[in-house]
Amino acid sequence: MSDGALLEVRDLSVVFDGFRAIDGIDLTVQHGELRFLIGPNGAGKTTLVDVITGLTKPATGTVRFEGADLVGRKEHEIVRMGVGRTFQTSVVFEKLTVVENLDLAASFRRPLWSLIRRRRGVSDAVAAAMEITGLDVLAERPAGVLSHGQRQWLEIGMLIAQGPRLLLLDEPVAGMSADERSRTGQLLTEIAKDHTVIVIEHDMEFLRRYASQVTVLHEGKVLTEGSVDEVRADPLVQEVYLGRAREDAAVVPEEHAAAVATTAGEVT
Template sequence: MSLDISNLSVKFGSFTAVDGVSFQVDPGQVHFLIGANGAGKTTCIDAISGLAPGEGSVKLDGKEILGTPVHRIARMGVGRTFQTASVFEELSVLQNLDIACGLHRSLRSLLGIRHSIDPRIEHALEVTKLGDLLNVQAGALSHGQKQWLEIAMLLVQDARVLMLDEPVAGMSEEERVATGELLSAVSGNRIVLVVEHDMDFMRRFATFVTVMNRGTILTEGTVDEIQAHKGVQSIYLGTAAGAGE
């Protein structure tokens, strides 16, 4: 299984936000997509997830998904999170996961009385370490916990691809480390693509990095390889990047 992006372009009128981008993401990696503001990172994953119109090709396990409606892409196992977690704040952690799990359940089972917790929910709670917060209202969770709940909601939907847009923005240091460890844990048999500005977080947890610049690919490689690239050093990993571009 792999996510293969080939010659992907996204245009808004006369403006080209993503210009002929090609890269591949494989399971077992925590693959980071980095670049300055306006580089096209978020637009790129918007196109992959069906939220923005794109040209070119995006294949998941050899099957073309570009141009497919958003809900069908989700059912194919492509999950997406945003900078602000999209959870039902008035509901408990368990209720949020129950709704997410309903993607693969019949209406009758959703409306019926639950006699046990779905094994997928139990697994997601274990991986995200939210088990002790099962009955806590989602709105009472910390920023980091809400992000983990959103990841858990994707896990119970059997998402094969997890795309996360700046997942550690606004998190405490402890939450950042826990999030990095979570991404590493779930990447074993899933495709994980992280859009991020936080270079320290990238250095610590990335296994492969694609660097975008003005809608195109500047370079890609391991953390050591991209840090040795002069263009990356001058544009992204210098003082400006460290200050939180």
């Protein structure tokens, strides 16, 4: 592992029925980073996270977390090693209260027999997760009545309660109001003080406000990496997002057209 690196991905490729969804990606994420992954639809962002978390098996390459290879491990083993993720659609138990959801998430390291005992008080891990997400005032409210943003915060809190060192968040502000996006940005900034966070995101304004380091993926490859300003100024990024033509430019695939249209004017 490189000095200070928490996650190292090398020469990673994923092939689905002959289509190379990921094509030789190299990625290094340092301890304590708040890293954003961006790119048009079909760039390979979610597939990369699927490989890191054991959901998808790569054709080639290695994924090392704190020096240990993750490729070939089962999803629950990777969770126990300290890697947690959210999905584009929040996954919470609607009939359970906020605190019960958090307590259930925090219990994954406890023996099975202990789960049948009645909860007595709130553990430190659950209390900390409620406080950082701002859900302590909603502790006894059923998750099913929460707003969209509150459900996303609950899912993030459920990850935090598990004590991960790396959090992978897939489009955490999708569908949120402006106030909820702002609150989520503040939450990610706070979480990144004690965790390493990788965020898949399409919201360029959100990225401008909260990202420190950015990796741009395109057609399964790393297009460029750097600070927000460096990425925004990169001609290749502008070409991918805005469709600017160059003599040596490849044609943007048709499936990327929607992403190009929605982000036009946002990168520059």
